[in-house]
Amino acid sequence: MSNEHSMRRVTAIRNGTVIDHIPQGHALTVLDMLGIDDKTSVPVSLVMNVPSKKMGSKDIIKVEDRELTQAELDRLALVAPDAHVAIIRAYTVAEKMTINLGDEIVNVVQCTMSNCITSNLREPLPHRLKVVSRDPLELRCHYCGRPQDLDELVNNVL
C-alpha cells in the first residue's frame, strides 16, 4: 500500500502537525511524551500498524490546530528519531521539521536505576540523560552515571 493511501486512513487536516514514520507501536508513547492526553481539546488522529515500504509498518499522528514546537518535537528523539514532521497550514505542507537529538535529554524520561537520587520525584532538579553515543544510541544518567536500558526507558516518561 502506498504512503498516499496510508495517509488517507484519516482525514487530511486543515491546520496542525503531522508526525509520520513513527516506529510501529510507539504512537501512544509519543502522545505521552508530547503531553497529549484526554484533557487535550484539539482533535488528534492516530493510526497504528500502517504498512510502510521503508519501515515495514509504522504509526502516524495528526494533531489539529496546533503547531508543535521544535523543543516539543525534540522530546521524541528517544522513540522516534527518524520521524517525519510536517506543519500543515490550509491543507498544505508549510514547513518540514526534523527531530534533533541534542547532547542531553532533559526532563523527558526518568533514569532507569531504581536507587538513583532522581527516583525521589520530589527532588526539584531536572532529570538529565547525557548522550554518550548516537549510533548505537547510548545514554547515561548525569547524576548516577548508569547506562540506560532503552527498552525500559520508554516506560519512564515523565
Add this chain to the structure above:
Amino acid sequence: MFVDKDNVHEIVALVKVGGTTVSGLITMDDLTNEEILEILDDAERLLPVANGELYLPLLQGRILGNLFFEPSTRTRMSFETAMKRLGGDVVNLGDVKTSSVVKGETLFDTIQMVDGYTDIIAMRHPRQGAAQYAQDSARVPILNGGDGAGHHPTQTMLDLFTIKQAHGKLEGLKVVLAGDLRYGRTVHSLSHALTRFGCELVFASPELLRMPAEIVSDLQAHGATIIETEDLYSMMNDADVVYMTRIQKERFSDEDEYAKVAGAYKLHANHLSDVKAGMIIMHPLPRVDEIHPSVDATRHARYFEQAFNGVVARMALLCKLLGVKVPSDVNKAGGAL
C-alpha cells in the same frame, strides 16, 4: 540559590581554586593525574600535622559540613579530624533520624541550608548520584564520601597514598581487587584511578558480585588490562597489592542471596607464603571475616595505616578544594603543639 527547573543545567556552581576550576570531588574524573600526584605530595608533607606533631592552622576560620545520611565511622571521623588538625571547624548533620530528613526534606533543600552554613561539604548518601545532585544544588564544593554503590573518591585518594607510600610509585603495579566488586564503591573508584596509572587489574569475586559490566567496559575503553576470576589465592603470588573488601550484607535485599556469597574469601597468613616480599594487603574496613587476624602481624598488612591515611589524604583534599596552598616546608610554616 533560586533554581529554575527548566534551566538548571545552566546553573552549576563552580568554585575557583588556584587558577583551576573545580566543582568538588564527585568521581575521580574530577582530578587529572597531575592533580592526584600533587595532592598526594601535599598529603605527604602534612603527615606531621596529621600525627599531631605540628600545628598548622591552614584552614582556620573555615567550616566543614559533615552530611552523613548513612552510617560511617572512618570517613566521617577522618574528615572531622582532618579539618580540626588544620585549625578549621566542623558542623555535623547528626543522626538522620533526628534531622529534617525524616520530615521529608529533599536533598536539594538540605543542601541549600548547609551551603549557607559552611565553606565545604563532605557527604555520604545511600542513593547513587546524590553527590553530583548535591554539587549541582550547591555553591560550595562537595566531597563525595560515598553515594550508594557509586563512587568513593576520597577513599581512593587515601588508597593511592597508601600504595605510593609502600611502592614509591603508582605506575605499572599489579593490583588484585577482591570480594564485593558489584556493590563496593571503593573498588569502583579505585579501579578507575589505577587504570589511569597503567596498573594491571585482577578482579576476584564470586560470580554474583562481579564488577559491573559497564565499569569493566569503561576501563577497557581506557586501555586497562583486566583479568576476572573467582580464584583469589592463585592470583596473589605476583601481585603488588591485594585489596580486600567486605561483602556488604546491607546491600542485599534477599538474605538467601547474601548467604550464597558470605565468607567467599577468608585470607589467612597461611596464604601468604609465596607472595612477593613487598606485596601489601589493604582493606577499606570494617572487615568481617575476609582477613583473618593472623594476617595483622605480617609485614603485608597495611589496612590500619590505610585507615590513618584517611586523615592526611582528606587534609590535602580540603586544602585543594578550599584553594589553600600547602607550604613546601610545613616545619617552617607550622609551630609546635
